[in-house]
Amino acid sequence: xxxxxxxxxxxxxxxxxxxxxxxxxxxTPRELLTQAGFVDRDRGVALARINKxxxxxxxxxSRSPNDQEAAIMQAMANGYRAKLLGNxxxxxxARKQYEALVTRYPRNAEAQAALGAWHIxxxxxxxxxxxxxxxxxxKATGFEALDKSVALGGNRAMFSGLAGxxxxxxxxxxxxxxxxxxxxxxxxxxxxxxxxxRKAASAVLVPLRAGDADAxxxxxxxxxxxxxxxxx
Numbered sequence: 001x002x003x004x005x006x007x008x009x010x011x012x013x014x015x016x017x018x019x020x021x022x023x024x025x026x027x028t029p030r031e032l033l034t035q036a037g038f039v040d041r042d043r044g045v046a047l048a049r050i051n052k053x054x055x056x057x058x059x060x061x062s063r064s065p066n067d068q069e070a071a072i073m074q075a076m077a078n079g080y081r082a083k084l085l086g087n088x089x090x091x092x093x094a095r096k097q098y099e100a101l102v103t104r105y106p107r108n109a110e111a112q113a114a115l116g117a118w119h120i121x122x123x124x125x126x127x128x129x130x131x132x133x134x135x136x137x138x139k140a141t142g143f144e145a146l147d148k149s150v151a152l153g154g155n156r157a158m159f160s161g162l163a164g165x166x167x168x169x170x171x172x173x174x175x176x177x178x179x180x181x182x183x184x185x186x187x188x189x190x191x192x193x194x195x196x197x198r199k200a201a202s203a204v205l206v207p208l209r210a211g212d213a214d215a216x217x218x219x220x221x222x223x224x225x226x227x228x229x230x231x232x
Contacts, residue, residue: 029070029074032052032053032056033050033053033073034192034193051081053076054077057074057077058074071101072111075094075098076114078093079091079118082094083226084229088135091135092135094118098114098118101115109148109154110153112145112149113145113162113163116142116149117142119138119142120167120169142166143167146162146163146166150163156188157184157185157194157195157198157201158193160183161198164176164180164201165181165197168208168216168217169220172216172220181205181208182205184197184198185201185205200223204216
């Protein structure tokens with residue numbers, strides 16, 4: 001199965017109520033996508049969460065077509081589903097959604113990160129030339145979007161960490177990728193996904209600092225969203 005990586009990103013995990021007197025609240029699309037991308041180990045369970053996130057986001061958009069949050073979550077859910085299913089047409093459709101989002105919301109760091117991750121993730125899995133021919137993936141476009149996400153996202157581990165991991169996934173000797181991981185390993189973690197990405201950055205820095213290119217590349221791939229399904 002082809003593994004697509006449209007990227008993702010900007011989700012948080014729910015904190016479950018522990019008191020029986022407090023009714024459980026519904027998980028948001030962000031929470032569902034974070035759980036699927038970083039925690040779930042069963043592909044079917046992850047896919048069910050992704051589909052639920054897409055449905056909830058779609059419902060929000062039907063009520064409020066200008067809901068920026070819902071639009072981004074719906075696009076991410078569609079991209080994640082394409083990746084897990086290895087569906088080329090859905091992956092290309094997700095890329096077009098991301099492109100529309102960065103046009104509509106050019107200063108939204110998450111939209112930029114998702115577009116950048118899509119391009120670099122496809123190249124990492126299919127190669128630069130095949131990725132471009134089959135899906136329209138372009139390295140320069142991906143790097144430009146990722147750099148914009150870092151600039152727009154503020155001092156958060158998620159944006160620098162994601163950009164660094166993606167760069168090292170395709171080139172473990174990428175100096176910019178190493179600098180981004182160094183930054184992410186010390187950056188604040190205001191959301192759950194920031195925490196996941198900062199831990200990933202710190203982990204990948206170990207083989208990177210030791211000069212082990214193969215281990216750096218493999219670990220970056222494994223610790224990116226949905227990397228737990230790489231061998232699935």
